[in-house]
Amino acid sequence: MRDFMTKHSVFYVSINIQNDSARPQIGMCHKLQKEVWQDIEEYKEDFEQVIKLREKCRIPFHHQSPQFCYRQHLVEYLKRVCIEKKLSHCTLHLAVYLLDIFMDNHSIIPERILLAANVCLLIAAKFEENYLILPKIAELNAAIHNRYEVRQYKVMELIILKFFDWYIMFPTAAHYTHYYLQAVLTPSEVKEKQESRRTLFYNIHDCITEYLDQIIDNIHYMQCYPPSKLAAAIIAASRMQIGLTMWTDQLEDMTHYVKEDIESLALQLKTAFINCEKCIKN
Incomplete structure (x- = not known):
């Protein structure tokens, strides 16, 4: 469970x-x-x-994401990773919320969609999970056949955090x-x-x-x-x-x-x- x-x-x-x-406490x-x-x-x-x-x-949602057609695939992917890594429901829901809002305000080229999804999951996990079970960049990258470099993860993380003004709680x-x-x-x-x-x-x-x-x-x-x-x-x-x-x-x-x-x-x-x-x- x-x-x-x-x-x-x-x-x-x-x-x-x-x-x-x-409950009554003994001696209290x-x-x-x-x-x-x-x-x-x-x-x-x-x-x-x-x-x-x-x-x-x-952040208000305007339903204007150019990448909406990819959403179902991305959510299923994030669900699968959270189950495999035993991440909580709160991590999954926060990651999906961040991804939805970010996509609603950006035009992301298809080749970078999975990168954005992985980074949203990483950010959410940092706020929700014990550091001992935090998914590693290498692990997430391996799940998508090592499509990106570590440097690209770090750049995308900065872009997403700056968009949210470093406030993602x-x-x-x-x-x-x-x-x-x-x-x-x-x-x-x-x-x-x-x-x-x-x-x-x-x-x-x-x-x-x-x-x-x-x-x-x-x-x-x-x-x-x-x-x-x-x-x-x-x-x-x-x-x-x-x-x-x-x-x-x-x-x-x-x-x-x-x-x-x-x-x-x-x-x-x-x-x-x-x-x-x-x-x-x-």
Whole structure:
């Protein structure tokens, strides 16, 4: 099972932070427990403010990429590399986002398309993964039959980073999904289902993984919806898929989305993916 996010990610926050802090600690007085809980809540609020602010900093998408016809092949290639290298979903989603935006604003000659894709993956991995498993330039180059020189990778990396003004900490649906997992199940649901929390969690994890792998195939899910809303819809669709209600008060508190905000998008994800006239024309 591939991780949604590793603890080395710039957006990492422990999934168990709330549950762990809520447990009584041996030898901890009530006053100290209260202070710890307050610190956790303040941290949670700060995290939410920062990630929401960074979501608003995403570069507008205009659907004007001259290279759009290559996108499906590039995404499949990046998926395959991430699976082989055991890179997280957050790395993949950030790499695809960077590539989409870069291609939307540049006319790249076909001979350099795979170079741009590999460099976007390298940049994303540097922000998301443990340095011990970072893919090496030689490894990525070998995957495409050593088409480029090391120097070309370094030049392309500078070009991409300069385009983004050295700011690439953009949250994706995968980042938000990891965060929302804290509230994906309620104690009453575990009791009603008469299954272990672990079993339910793994079932919903598999559904979420499938949706995350699917949405990057469609550029409009990646670019035309706020990642926080898309992640909330993925959670809702996954809950319905394993027989749970779409939404809970717990998820509303965590995501700040009410059922009406994400219902149509969740049903859309669950039934059929959108088609766009611009995509068809391209």
